[in-house]
Structure formats: structure tokens, C-alpha cells
Amino acid sequence: MITRFRQVEMRLMGPLTAIPIVLATVVLVTIAALPFVSAVLSEWIRDAVPAGLQHAVAVTLGTVGFVAVLALNPIYAIWLERKVAAHVQDRLGPMRVGWHGLLQSFADGVKLLFKEDLVPKDADRVLFRLAPMVAIAGAFAAFVVIPWGVRADGAVLAVSNLNIGVLYFIAITSIGALSVLMAGWGSNNKYALYGGMRAAAQMVSYEIPTAILVLVVVAQVGSLSLPEIVAAQAGGFLGISNWLVFQLFPLNLIAFVLFFICGLAETNRTPFDIPEAESELVAGFHTEYSGMRFAFFFLAEYGNMLLISMLAALLFLGGWVGPVGSNPLLLFAKAFGLVVVQMWLRWTLPRLRVDQLMAVCWKYVIPISFFLLVVVAVLKSIL
Amino acid sequence: MSSPRLPGSTGFDGAPTVTLYDEDLPPDNSYAFSPDELEEDEMILNMGPQHPSTHGVLRIELKTDGEIIKDSRPHIGYLHRNFEKHAENIDYQGVIPFTDRMDYVGSMGNSLAYALTVEKLLGITVGERVACIRIITAELQRIASHLLAMGTYGMDIGAFTPFLLCFQQRERVLDLFEWLCGARLLYNYNWVGGVSHDLPDGWTDRCGRFLDEFVPVLDEVDRLLSHNKIFIRRTGDVGIIPPEMARDYALSGPNLRGSGISWDLRRDDPYLGYEDYDFDVITGTGAHGPIGSCWDRYFVRVREMYESVRIVRQALERLPAEGDVRENVPRFIRPSAGEAYCRSEAPRGELGFYIVADQKKPIPYRVKGRSPCFVAMGLFHEITRGEMIADIIAIIGSLDIVLGEIDR
Numbered sequence: 001m002i003t004r005f006r007q008v009e010m011r012l013m014g015p016l017t018a019i020p021i022v023l024a025t026v027v028l029v030t031i032a033a034l035p036f037v038s039a040v041l042s043e044w045i046r047d048a049v050p051a052g053l054q055h056a057v058a059v060t061l062g063t064v065g066f067v068a069v070l071a072l073n074p075i076y077a078i079w080l081e082r083k084v085a086a087h088v089q090d091r092l093g094p095m096r097v098g099w100h101g102l103l104q105s106f107a108d109g110v111k112l113l114f115k116e117d118l119v120p121k122d123a124d125r126v127l128f129r130l131a132p133m134v135a136i137a138g139a140f141a142a143f144v145v146i147p148w149g150v151r152a153d154g155a156v157l158a159v160s161n162l163n164i165g166v167l168y169f170i171a172i173t174s175i176g177a178l179s180v181l182m183a184g185w186g187s188n189n190k191y192a193l194y195g196g197m198r199a200a201a202q203m204v205s206y207e208i209p210t211a212i213l214v215l216v217v218v219a220q221v222g223s224l225s226l227p228e229i230v231a232a233q234a235g236g237f238l239g240i241s242n243w244l245v246f247q248l249f250p251l252n253l254i255a256f257v258l259f260f261i262c263g264l265a266e267t268n269r270t271p272f273d274i275p276e277a278e279s280e281l282v283a284g285f286h287t288e289y290s291g292m293r294f295a296f297f298f299l300a301e302y303g304n305m306l307l308i309s310m311l312a313a314l315l316f317l318g319g320w321v322g323p324v325g326s327n328p329l330l331l332f333a334k335a336f337g338l339v340v341v342q343m344w345l346r347w348t349l350p351r352l353r354v355d356q357l358m359a360v361c362w363k364y365v366i367p368i369s370f371f372l373l374v375v376v377a378v379l380k381s382i383l
Numbered sequence: 384m385s386s387p388r389l390p391g392s393t394g395f396d397g398a399p400t401v402t403l404y405d406e407d408l409p410p411d412n413s414y415a416f417s418p419d420e421l422e423e424d425e426m427i428l429n430m431g432p433q434h435p436s437t438h439g440v441l442r443i444e445l446k447t448d449g450e451i452i453k454d455s456r457p458h459i460g461y462l463h464r465n466f467e468k469h470a471e472n473i474d475y476q477g478v479i480p481f482t483d484r485m486d487y488v489g490s491m492g493n494s495l496a497y498a499l500t501v502e503k504l505l506g507i508t509v510g511e512r513v514a515c516i517r518i519i520t521a522e523l524q525r526i527a528s529h530l531l532a533m534g535t536y537g538m539d540i541g542a543f544t545p546f547l548l549c550f551q552q553r554e555r556v557l558d559l560f561e562w563l564c565g566a567r568l569l570y571n572y573n574w575v576g577g578v579s580h581d582l583p584d585g586w587t588d589r590c591g592r593f594l595d596e597f598v599p600v601l602d603e604v605d606r607l608l609s610h611n612k613i614f615i616r617r618t619g620d621v622g623i624i625p626p627e628m629a630r631d632y633a634l635s636g637p638n639l640r641g642s643g644i645s646w647d648l649r650r651d652d653p654y655l656g657y658e659d660y661d662f663d664v665i666t667g668t669g670a671h672g673p674i675g676s677c678w679d680r681y682f683v684r685v686r687e688m689y690e691s692v693r694i695v696r697q698a699l700e701r702l703p704a705e706g707d708v709r710e711n712v713p714r715f716i717r718p719s720a721g722e723a724y725c726r727s728e729a730p731r732g733e734l735g736f737y738i739v740a741d742q743k744k745p746i747p748y749r750v751k752g753r754s755p756c757f758v759a760m761g762l763f764h765e766i767t768r769g770e771m772i773a774d775i776i777a778i779i780g781s782l783d784i785v786l787g788e789i790d791r
Contacts, residue, residue: 085543085544088544089543089544089547089548090547090548090551091547190426190428190429194428194450194772270541271541271613273541274773280436280772280773280775280776281772282434282435347543347544348542348544348607349541349542349611349613350537350540350541350542350608350611350613350614350617351540351541351542351613351617351773352613352616352617353616353617353771353773353774354450354771354773355450355771356616356617
């Protein structure tokens with residue numbers, strides 16, 4: 001029976017591997033051709049949709065698009081993470097399910113879907129069920145303001161081009177802390193409670209330097225709008241010398257590194273993964289979660305990783321402008337590059353202790369951020 | 384030769400052969416924390432026995448105030464397998480596989496300590512070749528055991544990668560042992576009066592090759608983990624055992640040397656001819672924080688691996704080409720009445736066996752294991768008070784306990 005199953009599995013594996021590869025290709029080509037696709041779509045909407053519904057249809061299409069990207073992101077990111085981890089650790093990683101294990105994440109996803117829907121007996125059922133949804137809502141909602149690029153006619157490729165996009169981003173990411181707190185409290189488990197409390201303290205603390213560092217950028221560019229921040233970084237030598245990270249050396253470089261560190265802390269990645277610290281708290285706030293609810297937390301985590309990387313790329317690394325002109329794929333590539341750095345750090349560094357984490361934030365990151373903000377503001381008014 | 388502890392001698396009413404207790408008595412829970420004694424803001428957190436980082440089935444009750452540990456009580460016994468009682472019903476040779484299961488990641492050291500004790504009881508001396516082979520296997524076992532301690536310690540602190548790098552090398556030691564005696568974990572290799580198998584052809588070459596390739600990897604893992612800033616912050620000022628406390632609690636092995644006390648049975652009470660070997664006794668230096676910190680204990684283990692490599696190299700050089708490794712293995716072991724205690728430096732510290740022999744009986748009257756991990760658990764509550772939850776994990780890892788040896 002098992003042998004028979006194995007044979008069927010092996011026969012299916014080859015053709016099935018095409019699925020993730022084709023999917024990834026389609027997504028990447030769509031992202032690369034986003035200006036063109038968007039132009040065609042808006043033409044069609046203008047022609048075929050009644051005037052009153054045009055905005056709604058456009059927003060819906062955009063939302064479907066980015067939700068599709070976000071839903072596929074963890075599947076590839078988890079595969080990538082396992083591969084990065086494996087190669088850091090001198091091993092191969094997933095190799096069996098599909099070509100180089102590409103189908104592994106799909107298989108895991110199917111497994112999680114079929115798992116029993118467990119809620120602990122003494123848990124707060126409402127909070128317990130709500131927490132993963134809030135987590136994923138918080139992670140996805142922030143993507144609404146992420147601009148992917150500009151069209152030739154100057155239109156911004158974002159679901160909603162808010163002129164205070166940066167502020168919206170800072171506000172909406174706070175919801176993540178709420179979801180972790182809900183999960184920690186609702187599980188009625190001491191380890192989960194510890195995880196939830198740690199996460200709340202950590203996320204709230206690190207939001208402050210994040211906001212300050214964003215202000216460092218805003219002070220230099222003079223705009224809260226992400227497309228304008230990117231536009232200010234266009235041009236220059238090879239298309240990279242105007243990136244903010246190279247301006248006012250080394251002030252912006254420090255700001256970029258600090259922003260990335262805060263991003264790590266906000267997404268609970270090593271060395272700041274104390275809320276789920278496996279060796280101390282078993283699994284932290286998601287100790288009691290299994291199946292799809294657990295998968296939702298994972299989805300949110302990888303969504304947040306991509307989000308923070310995209311924002312770092314937009315603010316400091318020139319967003320979609322670069323040596324090969326202006327293309328949404330550039331933004332995506334930069335963001336994924338930073339995601340890989342996050343993975344690389346995770347498999348290299350140990351974990352900080354909770355008080356040291358707070359000390360890093362309040363004693364070092366916040367004062368340095370303030371210092372940077374003041375210096376940049378003074379320099380800006382002089383120059 | 385008679386001893387007051389032996390049956391038949393005056394003033395001795397015998398060791399109890401059955402535990403006598405009143406079944407109607409309620410279980411005694413006075414050792415555990417009771418919720419009534421909690422002050423405001425305090426909470427009892429039960430860590431283990433299924434916790435991922437208590438290094439086995441250790442259960443610790445923690446009285447916490449937020450993240451701070453107010454008090455801790457370790458509960459042991461979840462891995463109790465009745466070793467000492469079993470040993471009273473099995474012949475002398477048959478006890479050896481049971482000793483393997485005490486410290487199951489350092490089996491060679493256990494059976495060596497037991498074999499040395501029985502040899503002392505019988506007055507057997509082993510040949511030069513057997514002594515060399517025993518030193519080689521014991522030191523390789525120390526490397527394997529310290530690699531495990533180092534790797535899992537990294538994992539306790541949150542770094543996963545050193546664990547796998549260490550285990551790759553540990554696998555190679557286990558491969559060597561597998562080639563030597565067929566087993567990878569529980570060897571039954573050190574017999575009374577000899578060893579079970581002679582070295583296969585080519586074993587010494589492969590062992591030397593392993594040592595050559597192992598040292599650079601150890602350097603790499605050392606660079607990756609030991610001097611990492613975060614790692615030092617997590618371990619350098621945590622779980623301090625001052626030298627006086629270490630001595631008072633009779634710590635031994637790397638835990639004692641981590642507190643700066645230079646005490647190594649291989650040098651101070653040599654056996655198997657260790658006195659002829661050239662090696663250093665590593666002690667903690669207090670390089671990062673007070674002496675006797677978790678980092679010191681950890682780093683003593685790392686540097687001891689280099690010393691073990693040195694010893695194995697010397698032993699491989701002076702290994703006699705010829706010699707029957709079972710020459711002195713007695714056919715029957717029937718010691719005259721008496722007792723013997725022999726200690727040796729196992730990977731985790733002073734491992735000793737105390738054996739009381741009955742007159743011409745093939746089975747020991749009493750076997751008592753002196754386990755270094757059990758002793759180390761004794762000061763656990765002292766060094767964890769006032770630390771944080773994450774430090775508990777760091778302290779357990781730095782003591783490098785094996786529950787199989789604590790519970791026996």
C-alpha cells in the first residue's frame with residue numbers, strides 16, 4: 001500500500017513541480033509588467049465599467065492582486081528560508097517533494113488545512129479565534145499603501161495612494177502587537193501569556209524608533225508620500241547614487257541599519273524572536289495554535305517580513321528606481337534581498353534576553369534615532 | 384577482610400531489600416510550591432518535564448514575578464531506572480551495559496569508571512595497549528559529549544546553526560565507535576580487565592584523519608558562537624558559581640573548573656597512566672563577567688576539546704602495535720569480600736563507583752554511582768534565584784546535565 005502510494009507520488013511529483021515554477025513566473029512577469037498591465041486595466045475600466053463603480057472595481061482588482069502575492073509569498077518564502085537555513089548549516093534542506101523541494105510548502109499547507117481545529121478547553125474562545133485573523137488583517141492592510149511603481153503617465157501603482165502613506169503604515173502595523181497579545185491572553189497558557197506580554201512590550205517599544213527613523217527620511221525629502229520619497233531618489237550615477245542610504249554619509253546608512261533592526265524586532269525575527277523563543281517559551285504566543293490558525297500567524301509573519309523589507313527598500317534603497325531604470329520588479333527584488341538577509345541573520349545569531357532587548361531599544365536605538373533626526377533637521381535647514 | 388557494612392557483621396541490620404511505606408498515607412507534596420505561599424504578582428511556572436530545553440525529563444518549578452525568578456525547585460526522578468538495585472542482581476560484567484545507560488551521551492566514561500572500580504576490587508592491572516585504547520575512546524567520548532553540550536547550548540541561547548555543525552562532527556566520532564564495537568551510543572566496550580574489541584585495521588589512521596579535520600571545524604564553530612556579542616551578553620553575567628560555592632557543593636568536572644578551580648582527576652588522581660600525557664587543565668578565566676559564569680563553564684568545555692585532541696594524538700603515537708586486549712579479562716568474577724571506590728574524570732566531572740562485594744558471590748552486594756550531574760543539580764536553586772526565565776535555560780545548559788545520570 002505504502003509502496004503503491006509512493007509510486008503514485010513519484011509519478012505526480014514531476015509534473016506537479018511545474019505548478020510553483022509557473023506560478024512564480026506568472027507573478028514575477030506580472031509584477032515586471034505592472035505599469036503596462038495597469039494601463040490596460042484602467043483603460044478597460046474606463047470603457048466598460050459605469051462611472052460610479054470605476055473606483056470600487058479598480059480598488060478590488062488591486063486588492064485581489066496584492067492578496068494573491070501575499071498569499072503566495074509565504075509558500076516561496078518558507079521554502080527559501082528552509083533552503084537558506086540548510087545551506088548555512090551545511091545541508092540540503094527539502095529535496096524530496098518536487099524539484100529541490102519546491103512542493104514542500106504546498107504539502108505543508110495541505111497538511112495544515114486538514115488538521116483538527118483545536119481550541120483549548122479553558123481558552124477565551126472569542127479572542128483565541130480572533131487573534132490570527134487580526135494578525136493577518138494587520139499585516140495585509142499595511143500593503144494597501146505600498147506603491148509598486150509609477151506608470152509612464154505619472155499614475156502611482158498602489159491600491160490606495162495616500163499622501164500620508166508613511167503615517168498610515170506606522171499606525172496599521174501596531175495592530176500586529178494587538179493580535180499577539182490577544183493570542184497570548186486568549187490561549188490561557190502561561191507560556192503563551194509570557195510570549196504575548198513580551199511581544200506587546202517589544203512591538204510597542206520598537207515602534208517609537210521606527211517612527212523616528214521614518215521621520216529622518218521625511219525630514220530630508222519633505223513629504224509623507226511614499227511615491228514622492230522614491231521620486232526624490234531617482235537619477236544619479238548608475239541610478240543608485242541618489243538612493244537615500246548613500247546621502248549625508250554615514251547618517252542615512254546608520255538610519256537604514258537601525259530601521260532594519262527595528263523591522264526585525266517588530267516582525268519578531270531572530271535575534272529579537274523572544275515572543276516565540278522556542279528554547280524558553282516552547283512556542284510563545286502560538287503555543288496552543290495548530291492547523292490553519294497557526295498557518296495564519298505564519299502568513300502574517302512572512303507578510304510582515306516582506307512588508308518591512310519593502311518599506312526599507314522604498315525609504316532608503318530607492319524603491320523601484322535603480323540601475324536598469326524604473327520597474328516594480330526592482331522593488332520586489334530589493335525587498336526579497338532584505339528578506340534573505342533577515343533569514344541569514346536568523347540562522348546565524350543567538351537570541352537576546354528580554355531586558356537586553358528593551359535596553360537595546362531604549363538606551364541605544366531611540367537616542368541614536370533622535371540624534372539622527374536632530375542632525376538631519378539642522379543640516380537640512382543649513383544646506 | 385571484613386567491613387562493618389557487610390551483612391553478618393555486628394551492628395549492621397542490612398540494607399532494606401523492599402521499600403516499606405504506608406500505602407494509606409497521602410503523597411508528600413511538601414517539596415513543591417504551594418499556591419498559598421505566593422505573594423502578590425507571583426506565579427508558579429512549571430517548566431518540564433516535556434519542555435524542549437530542560438535537557439531531558441527534568442521538571443523545574445519556578446516561582447516567578449514577571450520575568451524574574453524568585454525561587455526554583457527542580458524535581459528529578461522522571462528517568463529513574465533503578466540502576467543501583469538492578470546492579471545487585473546481575474553479575475559484575477552484566478552491570479556494564481547498565482552503566483552505559485547512565486550518562487547516555489558519555490557511555491565510554493561510565494563503563495570505564497565501573498571497569499576501573501571492579502579491577503581495583505580484583506587487583507587486576509591492564510596492559511599498555513588496553514590502557515591506550517581506553518584513553519583514546521574516553522577522550523573521543525569527551526569530545527563527542529562536549530560537542531553535544533556546545534551545540535545544544537547554542538540552541539538554548541537561540542542559535543541553531545552551531546548545533547548542526549557540532550553534531551556533524553559528533554557523528555564522525557560515533558562512526559569511529561561504531562566501527563570499533565558495533566554500537567553508536569551504548570557501547571558495552573570497556574570490560575573488566577580489557578576491552579571488548581581490538582582496534583580494527585586502519586582505525587588509527589581514520590581516527591588521526593578525523594582529528595586533523597575536526598580542529599578547523601571546531602575553530603569555526605568557536606568563532607561563530609563563543610565570542611558572539613549577543614552570546615556573551617546572554618551568558619557572561621549569568622548563573623555565577625563562586626569558587627567557594629563550587630567547592631562547598633562538591634562540584635566537579637568542567638562546572639568546577641569553570642569557577643577557576645584547577646582540579647582534574649586525570650592530573651590530580653591519575654589512572655590508566657594519564658600522568659605520562661602532556662595536557663593542560665583548563666579553568667575558567669572570567670573573561671566576560673565574574674568568574675564562574677555560564678560562559679566560563681561553556682568555554683572550559685570548548686577548550687577541553689582541544690586538550691582531548693592532544694591526548695588522543697599522544698595516545699595514538701604510543702599505542703603498542705601488539706597486545707591482546709582481552710588478556711586479563713577474568714572468566715569468572717568472584718571477588719573476596721571487600722569494597723572499592725574508584726573515580727575517574729568523565730566528560731561531566733568526577734564519576735565514581737562504590738562497590739561492596741559479598742564473599743565469593745558472582746554479583747555485587749551494592750553498587751553506588753557518584754554522579755557529577757546529580758551533585759550539580761544541588762546548587763541549581765542557589766544560582767537561579769533572581770535571574771530571568773531565559774537565564775534558567777542558559778544555566779541548565781551550562782551545567783550540562785544528563786538526566787539519565789541524575790536519576791540513574
